[in-house]
């Protein structure tokens with residue numbers, strides 16, 4: 497792929513590495529590429545990060561053909577730059593786009609675009625322990641038209657944001673509200689895609705949980721509100737009687753890269769992993785009987801998020817005395833050590849950025 501570079505007139509002052517937060521700062525440049533029917537993807541370019549000008553009739557603003565991805569670049573102690581399984585993000589984005597009838601990006605092109613932009617912006621990858629560069633690729637319909645149909649033109653953009661350590665004071669459990677009114681996804685819908693539309697419809701539940709003092713919601717299935725699916729921006733796993741339970745990937749749950757990696761590690765460590773439907777009643781019963789030993793969310797941003805409390809219709813399940821479980825901590829340590837290039841990468845998950 498030919499990628500032209502447009503120079504910025506002035507570079508930004510980089511933020512303090514110990515006050516980065518998440519998604520607040522953006523680097524000097526972004527990657528942009530256009531798609532037009534008949535022409536395919538064209539005009540790949542790295543240009544200064546800044547506003548884009550669009551027609552108010554751009555189709556994305558009316559019919560929400562938009563998909564996105566999220567991954568990170570990590571700086572290793574010996575100053576190499578690693579990505580974590582970027583080909584999985586590339587593949588997932590193609591699947592999302594297929595479902596939304598949007599132009600797909602070939603996987604090699606996606607990875608090359610990410611790698612080239614990250615190499616260009618490498619000075620922005622922070623050095624402090626636990627920090628990284630968050631990568632946000634997204635695609636949206638740009639065709640100027642009012643009227644529902646698959647758009648004939650799209651933009652693919654990648655922006656980068658240096659992000660802080662998610663757990664500056666060590667891994668900390670969160671409280672989760674089991675949502676029994678709103679739903680996120682149903683069979684035949686878009687639950688398995690990473691699209692903005694899924695999030696737009698989830699905000700109401702998030703707000704409700706927030707007002708009650710909960711960090712995230714646990715979604716139940718969209719038909720019976722009975723089977724456990726996932727947490728706001730994470731997949732979720734439960735350790736019950738020394739076995740692991742998580743919802744299967746069969747249309748409604750997002751196929752997380754972190755989820756897949758955790759399952760591989762857990763199996764390697766000899767755990768039985770049930771990727772199957774199980775009910776919230778099964779979970780609450782296990783909690784009552786003292787068999788719900790650990791619970792954790794999995795996702796790129798936090799890696800592993802221990803769950804210390806569940807609230808289902810007013811019944812509270814406390815998990816592991818609101819402390820991070822042993823297995824939860826081991827998964828967090830193992831995954832982050834691989835991602836930051838500090839441990840052997842048996843599964844060949846890391847991808848070194850050439851520069």
Ligand SMILES: *Cc1c(COP(=O)(O)O)cnc(C)c1O
Nearest residue numbers: 729730731750752753754795796
């Ligand atoms: C992105 C996302 C996840 C986590 O996926 P990872 O690839 O592990 O980051 C889980 N659930 C939803 C709804 C998501 O959007």
